Amino acid sequence: MSVRDRLAVAVLAALLPIEAAEARGAIAMGSDRIRVVYEAPKTAAYREIYDTMRRRRVLERVGAIIGLVRLPTRLTYRLKECAGEPNAWYAPEDRSVTLCYELVAGIQKVAPKTESPAGVSRHDALVGPVAQILMHESGHALFDLLRLPILGREEDAADQVASFALLQLGGKEARTVVNGSAYFFATTGKYEPVDKGSFADVHGFSWQRFYNLACLAYGSDKKRFGYIVSKGYLPKERAEGCGEEYDQVAFAFDTLIVPHLRVRPGRGERLRRAFEGAARGR
Numbered sequence: 001m002s003v004r005d006r007l008a009v010a011v012l013a014a015l016l017p018i019e020a021a022e023a024r025g026a027i028a029m030g031s032d033r034i035r036v037v038y039e040a041p042k043t044a045a046y047r048e049i050y051d052t053m054r055r056r057r058v059l060e061r062v063g064a065i066i067g068l069v070r071l072p073t074r075l076t077y078r079l080k081e082c083a084g085e086p087n088a089w090y091a092p093e094d095r096s097v098t099l100c101y102e103l104v105a106g107i108q109k110v111a112p113k114t115e116s117p118a119g120v121s122r123h124d125a126l127v128g129p130v131a132q133i134l135m136h137e138s139g140h141a142l143f144d145l146l147r148l149p150i151l152g153r154e155e156d157a158a159d160q161v162a163s164f165a166l167l168q169l170g171g172k173e174a175r176t177v178v179n180g181s182a183y184f185f186a187t188t189g190k191y192e193p194v195d196k197g198s199f200a201d202v203h204g205f206s207w208q209r210f211y212n213l214a215c216l217a218y219g220s221d222k223k224r225f226g227y228i229v230s231k232g233y234l235p236k237e238r239a240e241g242c243g244e245e246y247d248q249v250a251f252a253f254d255t256l257i258v259p260h261l262r263v264r265p266g267r268g269e270r271l272r273r274a275f276e277g278a279a280r281g282r
């Protein structure tokens, strides 16, 4: 079994308690260390986001994945209004991940009405970036809470953890995240200035984040994500090494994060199905 297979099994197997919790009709937190807070917005236009995200238990579902990790302290996920700032962040002071209504509204604004010219649906363009952003901030949270060493830039590492974890969803969910996030990176990339400020920023350019995500997805499963290369979204020169890039992230994840999971690897395909069900909120 390769590192990649072992990790996939570990993550999927770890979701068994979620399946049981779902069956009881309970919220599938999987850990009493995770707390979610939906702050009601003052701005009327954000009311729909508040209702939808609560109904779909978006914070609970991301919390359920991160709750698989044995956390030393409590971690809070919060949706709130940020005085006009479209942002998301992890705050080590109070160990919380914050997602601003303004950022979700921005994602809604650039999403296609029905489908983008490249075939990305409105659903994927909304769900993908929200999942990616929450998992990216969760990556920062894990680096801090588990005191994980990071070689390289933390922002790149947080992207890799987010993409890698979400790719373990497999099937339709993984494709939603990849297509939706790629759409979002490509859209923001169009308006990004190429100047000193952007080069100096701690984050990579949106187009770099686009290609990193595309490469990791392709490297994870060259059949499922073959269209990324055949349709020309990822240059062949980069694509050639994406299997190795994926293995590198899998090795780091396996070494640094998997030992902290609360549940050990177990059975295969049935758990994958359970995981996919949990990710869809069933």
Ligand SMILES: [Zn+2]
Pocket: 136, 137, 140, 155, 158
């Ligand atoms: Zn970040």
